[in-house]
Amino acid sequence: MTSAAFPTVEEYEAQVTGWWRTGITRIRPGEILLRGYPVEELIGNITFVDQIWLMLRGELPTPDQSRLLEAALVAAVDHGPQAPSIAAARMAATCGVGLNNAVATGTNLLGDVHGGAGQQCMEVLREIQERAGDGGDVDAAAAELVAEYRARGEHVPGFGHRFHPRDPRRDPLLELTERAADAGAVTGWALRAGRALEAALAAGRSRPVPMNIDGATAIIYSELGFAPELGRGLFVLSRSVGILAHAWEETTSGSRIKGPLPRPLLAGYDGPEPRAVPRRA
Amino acid sequence: MTSAAFPTVEEYEAQVTGWWRTGITRIRPGEILLRGYPVEELIGNITFVDQIWLMLRGELPTPDQSRLLEAALVAAVDHGPQAPSIAAARMAATCGVGLNNAVATGTNLLGDVHGGAGQQCMEVLREIQERAGDGGDVDAAAAELVAEYRARGEHVPGFGHRFHPRDPRRDPLLELTERAADAGAVTGWALRAGRALEAALAAGRSRPVPMNIDGATAIIYSELGFAPELGRGLFVLSRSVGILAHAWEETTSGSRIKGPLPRPLLAGYDGPEPRAVPRRA
Amino acid sequence: MTSAAFPTVEEYEAQVTGWWRTGITRIRPGEILLRGYPVEELIGNITFVDQIWLMLRGELPTPDQSRLLEAALVAAVDHGPQAPSIAAARMAATCGVGLNNAVATGTNLLGDVHGGAGQQCMEVLREIQERAGDGGDVDAAAAELVAEYRARGEHVPGFGHRFHPRDPRRDPLLELTERAADAGAVTGWALRAGRALEAALAAGRSRPVPMNIDGATAIIYSELGFAPELGRGLFVLSRSVGILAHAWEETTSGSRIKGPLPRPLLAGYDGPEPRAVPRRA
């Protein structure tokens, strides 16, 4: 139609198979290959976290890599119904949509602001590493970067929490990363950069700005070699568990068309007072 | 505003805290309780699958229960870019939305038809169990139910595949369930019902209608005591992994605004021929 | 690949153009036909409501039909931020996703419970018409159906409002429908059925159960010959306006990660008290 010459069967075949080409899965009658592994051999032989790694990276992780990723996924599943992603999913569950739609409603909200801090922190860690260079001064690079953020009046993503003076998920995640570094499972480059950032942020302040869950998982995902964008992707997989649990709890409560506030506590109105519609000439 | 009497602080407090009441998570400054467990104790001590179970069920699973759930989650992650959920997520990835939006686009499609067969199969298994009663004749109940479906010209959910003569995920999942039943980790009631259905469907047919992934996972989720709705919920968690992997692969390919077909292969048009817009009097 | 015989170019072409066949739009270089009309002739010559009708029905509406549809679309745009669809969209707007994602978040919640009453009411109107038959007793059919709903302890969709004693949108919509019926633009069958239902619901009650926006628009969409499913579709188009307006208002307010309740008013927790994680053997 748009191609002047009439294509051959081979040209059609090439166009179509090239259009939706994938290296993840090969489906043939009776065969499902995932990254080259027959699915029937994976079932029962790898963990769900191994499967997540395999699907995203193309190869199976080592047990040490898998354990570290597992800790990060376990840590980020939920932060309660005050989070808009969870609240929206609970509301969806009261509106007569499927559980899949409720989960989609929640994950759809994990954007740059609500779900992107980990991704942004991974980019910051990488930036510090690049500035310091091989065997360079990570502390100086971190201090320099913190100064730049403060000059711009911006927060460094992954540090501080509007609710927790100290995020309870920080310590166990850093300890596991340290152990993995000691065991040689990871190099520890991102851990050093993160600690340097934390120190630079605390320098000369009465109240420190400790690393939060986004910062701690950003270190782990960076150490494990994930691209920053996948930092958000992995957060989505983890938080989907909490979103599903809350949507299900709301479903079983049997509530219908449930908004953010109980009816008597209506949203405030600050618009114009009642007025008449002007008649058109 | 709508309540005649003016509420007291206690009434307000009760209204609000009652409105978004949850038994899943307790958040206080410096504290995150998940089902009563401090998150810092869960990190590093339980698997991601344990966490999924804990969040959905309220208690931690036994190692045997966890392993069985893990196998089902590993099995269902992906079935290639021909599935609309995967294809839509890949398309989303080419439209300039976040990875979270791409994943939400995919999970949003896992409705009654695309993602609900497992849930429906769990209800069928339960129906057979109820008809047979304790120590009753499961085979007769299954045959009866199959006859009813055939009389209505309906397919029994969880059996047969439009692509695989025999779904490669069936055997390993059933073997693991059998082993769990032999070990006393599960009772085996759903496995017996599922096998009875498979036999009833094959009876007097040259070509059998073997159990597919939805049927095999329905047996596992039923044996583990999940509600049918959560059969779909767990499928959403598992398939989200494939959706994310495909969305990410498409993202890294750098394609933009990518539709279902390469441009020269335009969708067919069978609407009215060109016509003029009637002028309004 | 899966087809034994190797297809010809014609077979490929047929498969592909047949796969995404449409009667709505024909796109060729320099040409955009909508239902057969060149888009450049539609622009400036038809209203947006005419366009909605044309796209959904295939033909242009009469001015009377268009005016009636317009009234229904104007009436249903918004019911304030207490509605979960609006609230979820406002929350989305604070999470760093695009306005399109915020609107999608809102429309995604307009399911059977939150957005389906109009569709269900259209089916009820049709049911009454069928029971009464041509020139039959609509009042008797309505009374019978109301009795059945009460026997099942169900509400008749499209009647009563949990907030408005009398929905202010009811009267103007019914008046316009009446005028259209008097002018012969519509037959009035659904208006008669709706009024009969309202009378049957009020019979022998101190407090009547007047028609709400879902009932009034259901009458209009039914009179205009739309399928019940499109009753929800049209509601989605109308409510999308309110969803967009609220998402935009929230965006301009600059709030970030805004949940359902101000922080001090935490959701209540009724789960287990703090407990220790059991150590695995």
Place this chain on the structure above:
Amino acid sequence: MTSAAFPTVEEYEAQVTGWWRTGITRIRPGEILLRGYPVEELIGNITFVDQIWLMLRGELPTPDQSRLLEAALVAAVDHGPQAPSIAAARMAATCGVGLNNAVATGTNLLGDVHGGAGQQCMEVLREIQERAGDGGDVDAAAAELVAEYRARGEHVPGFGHRFHPRDPRRDPLLELTERAADAGAVTGWALRAGRALEAALAAGRSRPVPMNIDGATAIIYSELGFAPELGRGLFVLSRSVGILAHAWEETTSGSRIKGPLPRPLLAGYDGPEPRAVPRRA
């Protein structure tokens, strides 16, 4: 709970009503005010496009403003099932989700790349206007900006089309804008900037790069004083019509779980060849 001091009823009230404050809608028993106008007075007295303007802007438009907005909304409803937003919605319709979920699936894809060109073009038009200043040289500013885009190897948003040599929607939209400017309904500043851009892009080229639908509607939305972000918002409202029409057409076709390609035309696979799963020690 988190606030040390115990709030008074007034403090609670202030927190809650301040949290979801809106100037769009006031809902009281028996009352629905939209931007101050009682909804019952709007029904039948304003057009749907007037309503869209009122909800987004706070005031009613003039008839000239309304007509111009109407033309833009009529123009952008659809560009066929090759667009990923339309294709994804059609796929959703085959998966057993509601029409509202199908529409949400489509609008969710109208991100920066697929739905943002109009918004980006509005920012470019504003940039040219600012560079030229009052009574300044718009042509020079446009030429300068085009040179900068070319130096960066970027396309100017709103110009050129990968499919149409000349977008058929361009001319009628520009003519209507011209007439509105001649009538004094708009100032014409964005029209001048857009034409200057088009001329600068064509300068010294054998093949011009004419304005497309995004550019033409960007001019109209800019002339009407909408914020760039609402350029995308209005596109979402318009394209939702096409998305709904296509989702409905697919629904009525009765197809189930319909992916991007007919089965025999499988997506190509370029991943690893079959391999064995390594056994864990």
